[in-house]
Amino acid sequence: MHSITGFILTRQAIDTRKGIVLHYWLKTPDGAKQITVYDEKAVFFVESNDSEQAIALIENEGIRLAKVNALNLKTFAQQPVTALYFDLLRDYYRARECLKDHKIKCYEDDFRPEDRFLMERFVTASAEFSIEYVIDEDAIHPHYVAKKCRSVDKDVHQVSLSMVSLDLECSLQGELFSVGLYSHELKGQQVKTVFMIGDESVTSSEKLKQDEIDITLEQVIWCRDEKHLLHSLIDWLNVYDPDVIIGWNVVQFDFNLLQKRCQLHHIEFVIGRDKRPPRWRKQRTSEQHFIDISGRVVIDGIDVLKTATYNFDSFSLENVSSELLGLHKKVDDADNRIKEILDNFTHDKLALAAYNLQDCRLVTLIFEKTQMLEFAMLRAELTGLSLDRVGGSVAAFTNLYLPKLHRAGYVAPNLGDGMKGLVSPGGFVMESIPGLYKNVLVLDFKSLYPSIIRSFNIDPMGMVEGLRDKSNAIEGFDGAYFSRDKHFLPDIINQLWRERDKAKIDNNAALSQAIKIIMNSFYGVLGSTGCRFFDPRLSGSITKRGHELLNTTKDWIEDKGYQVIYGDTDSIFVHVGDDLSEKECNALGKTLASYINEKWQQTLKARFAIESELELEFETHFLQFFMPTIRGADVGTKKRYAGLVNKNGQQQLVFKGLESVRTDWTQLAKNFQRELYQKVFAQQPVEEYIQQVVKQTRNGELDDQLVYRKRIRRKLEQYVKNVPPHIKAARLADEQNKKAGKPLKFQNRGTVEYYLTTSGPQAKGYVNAPLDYDLYVERQLKSVADAILPFIDTNFDKIVDVQMQLF
Template sequence: MTISSINTPAAHLSGFILTRQAYDTKQGIELSFWLKSHNGVRNFLVKHEKAVFFVEAGQQSKASNLLNDNNVIVENIKPVPLKTFGQVPVVAVYFSTMREFYRAREILKTHDVKCYEDDFRPEDRYLMERFITASAHFTLADQQSLTAGQRKSRFPVHLVHKSRAIPAEQTLDAIRLSMVSLDIECSMKGELYSIGLYSENLNNQPLKKVLMIGSPNTFAKSKKLNDKQASDIETNIVWLSDEQTLLKTLIEWIEVNDPDVFIGWNVIQFDFALLQKRCDLYGINFTIGRDGRAPRWRKNQNSEQQFIDVNGRIILDGIDLLKTATYNFPSFSLDYVARELLGLAKKVDDVDNRIKEITDNFHHDKLALAAYNLEDCRLVTLIFNKTQLLDFAMLRAQLTGLTVDRIGGSVAAFTNLYLPKLHRAGYVAPNMGDGLQGLVSPGGYVMDSIPGLYKNVLVLDFKSLYPSIIRSFNIDPMGMIEGLNDPDNAIEGFDGALFSRDKHFLPDIINQLWLERDKAKKEQNAALSQAIKIIMNSFYGILGSTVCRFFDPRLSGSITKRSHELLKVTKSWIEDKGYKVIYGDTDSIFVHVGNDKTPDECKSLGEVLQHFINDKWQAKLKADFDIESQLEIEFETHFTQFFMPTIRGLEVGTKKRYAGIVIKNGQQALIFKGLESVRTDWTELAKKFQRELYLKVFNGEEVTNYIIDFVNKTKNGEMDDLLIYRKRIRRKLDQYVKNVPPHIKAARLADEINNKANKPLKFQNKGWIEYYLTTVGPQAKGYVSAPLDYQVYVDKQLATVADAILPFIGTSFSEITDAQMNLFN
């Protein structure tokens, strides 16, 4: 992410916002923005800022009396040209300190005085009201105010003229943020051993450094590294005498080398949290901010998750950021993700017992520990590069105004984009719970499926259906209020909703994002395209979420109920042309077009149906609503072979579960949706069996010998490496009381063994477990003492998979296996 060069006088500076803070000072609220500019990092200060919320004009007198009676210092209360969604005028209540702002808010709420927009921090509101997202253009105050002696910072500090900040123009070719991967190694008790630091380009050169407690003379020759590896890693080690020196050296290194971004794996919850604890233990000030301040820590009220604010630096956790970017893995351990994305693995021999091995390496093979420490850092960097995570985070910030390190934040992103527009239209934002209550909006429409084996199934998919509905029907929070006030100039929604034809913001926001995404696709900017897609697709969920201040079931219902109508009508149009719709799900329709068509004929027909449906919707929306359709259905996939199963034990078709074959680059590709092959709670045995069996069925091959052979190999122990179940332990073990599933039984048994052997307990506090089913029940991997129960695997895994598809070719698993058994009776 970069910011363009702007030719402005010296009193004007632009940059990408790294961090933002607000402080109470003797002179009032001071806002601090740290920016990366073409001329380096700078700190911009906005002094004498005000915090504000709003109360209804009719409650102004009551509010004033309550605040006076409680000695709350109010800067000002004055009327503003704003009103609530209920058309009630409001007054603004201003404060010179956040302390008084928070006091006033609590007092008024306690006495039933409703406060509007009382959950915005001044630094966020300052940017939001100026339409600034992540890059800002500041007009500076007199240079005489900028003496370095007034601030304990080696960075240029600039005072900003009141309200003189605007969004900066941006391109994607200039500013880059420096990124360092950090990883610590420690004992079970949290005693630090080493700190790894890695970067591909810090201050124009690569970085490989391990801060290690010990000395060159305290280790023997490495048993795990060859001579060259040992020699190479030794050059990257800085030997330190003790833990206090290690911490002080890290703080000094950060100040000298000055990275913009730290990345890591669980780096906030573990690495930085432990560094803070160890600094606190020794009375060391953890001054890693660019202004020499220590971090500020916050906790999620509903969980134990911690957040860190470091002035002028961004801390990004790879796990959180991958999830925000919609990546999904059965496990988010570094070892698993590195294997999946990079084909690489960690350097520790025993991942399950890595702490023990790390401790052993610290005492007996420090070079091996340093190599392991540095490799963890490198793997995180490679994952960030592979997935463009930093670019994604910066682009998301640029699009929405969220801080770069914000986790989730869909509601906040929407509010950032929407609120300043709402104010300019004369409204304050509603509070949570202000929307209509009692209605329930449905989810996406899922048709009843017609089970069977098919040839030539076409999938037609509405492109970004929910955003398209918002654009077409002008669905918008303020637009609904305006539409209800002026029904003659409104588009009808559902549940009594009416949407203004000309007073709205959300459709225009989506239109702009849509254009930006099309541009990103043309430029092959995957990170930007993904960021925009996530933002656009989140808007329906936001409007349907009770934790959003704009929630109203008439909004979400007007989206989902319209989508139901769209799929049902589209289905009828297709069937009127003589084709069979066998399934539909949210935004997709599956059409069986006959067994006798060639791939070219299917492709041509898919395109014909695509144009036919789009033309029909354009005409219908014009005729029924006098609006232009923004709906666009696309011919997406041609399944040459397709299978829609029944619900297990019934003749009714399933939903969200199917399999089929498509042709990619002249080769068959097997696709599964919702079936065992793509589920994490089935063994690799079932997945391998399903893939191979389905492929044979689709290609019309004989399956009897294959099934018998697979069963025999399973029972003979030839498939043992595929028999592992992998499940997440979602609660502490002692919290499973009434229903104790197999993986919990395995975990308890394993930790009983660990306890008797005086080994650390591995499964008490959530996490993942791998286990087998044995003749005496489930036993964890590494703790198996009984024979594997092959018959259970055959009955519960193989038979279940096979009997989903075999009835459609006139047989069953029991018929095939029983016939085999009869040969020996």
């Protein structure tokens, strides 16, 4: 017997004549290997008081029970449970539905065996399997049968995953034109390949070069028809054998269409490493599809960027590659991309190949720039989530928590088991004191909610144990008490915290980001009704403690003689006076942070007999700072401010929640705001600048900055009442498209760019009326200016009226 260690690529459980069989694909230093585990069973739990009735109901339905076992486990309500085991998944699911129909509660009935097998062994992504025998050792991917499995340290076992980017081009009807494949290294070579229907006679040159994409006729694989292209692509994937396939909307569009075209031509889409077609799943609550390919992972660039908390005005490949890389898709007319693709397919296939390959290359460069594959692998190592999992905060928490809970003698609760009727508040936001300030310090609690969890031992099982014995427990809020020694979540966060500190020392940005997202998600998980551990006493004991911490910190700072002008969730904004130098402000910020940290250590030890894990940091010194009022009122805003900071010797503007960082304002408003605020902060005259921008706007000199951009979140037909401007623009544009016999662009979500005209909102490219410059001046320029001008004793109308009197 020997062992095999590797990174888990895919996992699956299937019913066979021998019972449930688990299949895992591992990437090892020697390549990809298939591991099979036999004799596993599916299991859920019922309260022991219900077990006899449950067994009778199951047997009456003709469902086969493999085993019944009364365990030394109990529910959070202290009820003992019995485990029901099944040899087949179909029996497991039938039994679950049967018991639910008869109002018998099943616990942990939503874990698939392939996931539970790993979870109960504390396996996340790197695993060591003890091999019993080999089925086919001489195959390209040997097939091993294993019985035991254990977790291994990710630092001990490191593998690299091969990656290829895939993109296809097609007609509006879904007929394939070409499929591009790009990789910096696959099988020891760079890949720049395009499968193209047709022949080389339809080209304008023998070579094209565009944005570092060199493509020659030799790199195009000519296919006589669509059927030939599909067979060629399938063969290529099996020969070049990538671990990971990436793309842009690659599952919902590219693979979905490839599957449909294979079905049309009666072709088996055999792209798995076991020479089997992929398995498709559909989300019950949406139209989203998921693809499972044995031994290969498909990662969508849009999904993984969102998971890593990236945010863009638009997640189109053109926009993201432009913002991140400064590169663009190879298309001359973005608004008529489909027409250009069709023209190139008809008249210049090499140009289409270059366009296709450029899309593949851009996705590859985005992944490399953002370290998205590394991020996905590290996230899998930390949480047990599969590489292609979108979101998954609840699953990540459960993967880490459940095996510890079982060893403490509990089964997990079900959705809805937590206390009802309570609502825990969100993060604390102080009333702001509006104004223009000099020298504002921002003091920030480092990872506040995880720190509260660590300090006060907030934990689902810890609350159950704390409520059983309040005498030595830590009091929370809303009647919650937390055990001082029986808990898991604080220890999980401590471990992640240490890992993040190490990642920062090692300059491992992808790992640091992955850990930060996971740690910060744990409060959200406990506060989410979609989590089985949800209880408002848990989330309330975090957020209400945060409120108390900020209010008390504010009092302590003001006792020192400084003015707190704002506070938000984990940050305190302190005005320390106009006379201090930058050096003095930085020293004071560190002094205040140290003072507050010491105060909390003393206070928590005296009040709760606990060690404080809270850490207030001096984060920012604003040389100039502006806190606006709510528009049309004297009350200060929340989550909206601007300031001037010194960063590496350069003064920079910082905006939060204002027009310059919002996606629903024009570039005119953003540019105007940045320049105006810069002048105000520098105490420079603003009248001439404002008058100049107004004049340029009215003269049509800034038309390129007047575009609004807004997402269409539903189908156009679903907007009935209070139709917003961008929907009106989209409808008018598609009416024009319909009359002209062109494809409808805006019916099913997407993004629309539009102008405000004298005839109302009109989409870019469909404008047939003069732009309404008065409206732009009123809504964009005046709105921006009058937020800050009253604080320097003037206003927009006064400045513009002076200009108008000159004409």
